[in-house]
Amino acid sequence: MVSGEEEQRDLAALVVPAAGALVATADRWEPYRLVDREGAAVEGVASFFRELQAAGRSRATVRSYGLDLLRWFRFLWAIEVCWDRATRVEARDFCRWLMIAGKPLRPHWRNENASPPASSGKPYAASVRAHSETVLRCFYDFHLSVASGPVLINPFPLVRARREARAHAHHNPMELFGDQRSGLYRPRVPKRLPRSIPDEEFNEIFARLRSHRDRALVAFYVSTGARASELLSARQGGTDPGRQLIAVVRKGTRELQELPASPDAFVWLRLYQVEMGEMIPKGKRLPLWWTLRRPIRPLTYHAAHRMFERVNAAAGSTATLHALRHTAAYRMAEDPGLPLTDVQFVLGHAQLTTTQIYLTPRKEDVIRRVLAHHAEQTRQAAARTAPPPASGYRPDSLNVLFGGR
Structure with missing residues (x-):
């Protein structure tokens, strides 16, 4: 419980250094490791990561959870509180700090002697704060369930009224069941409609692409509706121009699925392959997308994202790489000859209600x-x-x- 005579912490003067790090490893048994200010691994986080891996969570999920935990541990290190001694006071102050202090300014990676980053004044988005609250609540729930050390309470509890009441006690049988698990410090996340790219803006962006590889990527994104990471998982043996199909690995299920694409996308793909010639290693199991500069290596998500950012800056657009998926979804949903269940299959949505948001007019x-x-x-x-x-x-x-x- 929060005491009425608690010590007031001056969050306005608090400086949270960028101490510690989330380190990516080449070990399949431990893909990510959270290290403290001295470079030692945090065992409490390591055991939580092992639990996530045993539950079938992907490498990307472990990384996402690790970034939220790193932000929480940096705050605790700044106020000199051990993670297993944190209370609701620290959790409350942390949520206030995320909402008011703002994101830190990251120094450029070439500047080795950069001073500790200051606050940018731009607060974290509500979705980021909500995700952080959920991750930290699950983190402490895990340690409570296994009785790890002195952890006695969860600093991020559920709302008491919903925790003690019977679930769905006053539920209307004519409505769908909602999620009754709401955190006490969880912010309200506004519902935003997916943003698609207008045709004129898309044409301007496409005209400023500099290579056949970039044109092929954008053409596949806007015709298949695949996520950015899914399209980059395609292999050279996974393309079938005769049937206009390209095989990608789905983000959630990790299953291989063939997606139909437009004829233009395969034309740009062939031009890209001819343009690169012998520079790209050949093999059915090798990646389909490679960098344009030497040394030639497989194209990563961050490289593709940076490519699209440069094109947007030249075109004066604010569209994101993920907006290409929304654009493809809106175009398919607006076609009266294409059933919504087909759109759901192509987009890889588990629920049809997720696909129905694209029926909302832009x-x-x-x-x-x-x-x-x-x-x-x-x-x-x-x-x-x-x-x-x-x-x-x-x-x-x-x-x-x-x-x-």
């Missing part, structure tokens, strides 16, 4: 149709109030001028 389309509605209302009102023509004009001349109106 903002620019709504504005365009409403403005056309207002223009039509104005035209009809003007036609109803138009004065009759003055006497003396011949009817046949008026019919020629006004089309019989």
Whole structure:
């Protein structure tokens, strides 16, 4: 419980250094390791990572959880509180710090003598804070379940009213069941519609792509609806231009799935392969996408993301690489000849309700149709109030001028 005589911590003057790190390893048994300020591994986090791996969580999930834990441990190191001695006071102050202090400014990787990063003044997004609260609550729930050391309470508890009440006690049988697990310090995350790229903006972005590889990537993204990491998992033996199919590894299930793509995408892919020639190693199990600069190596997600950022800066656009997936989803959902279940299969959604969000009209389309509605209302009102023509004009001349109106 939070005491009424607790010590007030000055969060405004608190400086949280970028101590410790989340280190990627080449060990399949321990893909990521959280190290402290002295470079020693944090055993409490290591055991939690082993639990995640045993539960079938992917390497990307372990990395995502590790970044949230690193942020929490840096805060605890700054206030000099051990992780297994943290209480709701530290959890509350941490959530306030995320919401108000803002993201740290990261020094450039070439600047080795950079000073500790200062606050950028831009607060963390509500989705980031919500994800962090969920990860930390699961972290402490795990240690409570295995009785790890002096951990006696979870600093990130559930809301008491929902924790003690019977689940779905007043549920309407005509509605879907919702998630009753809500954290006490979990922020409200606004529901945002997926942002697609308008056709004019997409054409401008595509015209500024510098290589056949980039054109092939964007063409596949916007026609298959695959995630950025999924398309980069494609192998050279996984393309079938005759059937217009490309095989990717799904992010969630890790299953290999063939996705249909547009003919233009395979044309750009062939031009890319001819352009690179013998520079790309050949093999059915080798990656399909490679870097353009020497030394030639497989293309990573961060390299593809940076490529799209450069093109957006040149085109004056703010679109993201993931927006290409939303654009493909909207285009498929708007086709009356394509069932929504087919769109669900292509996008890899587990629930049809996730795919249904693409049936929501886009903002620019709504504005365009409403403005056309207002223009039509104005035209009809003007036609109803138009004065009759003055006497003396011949009817046949008026019919020629006004089309019989």
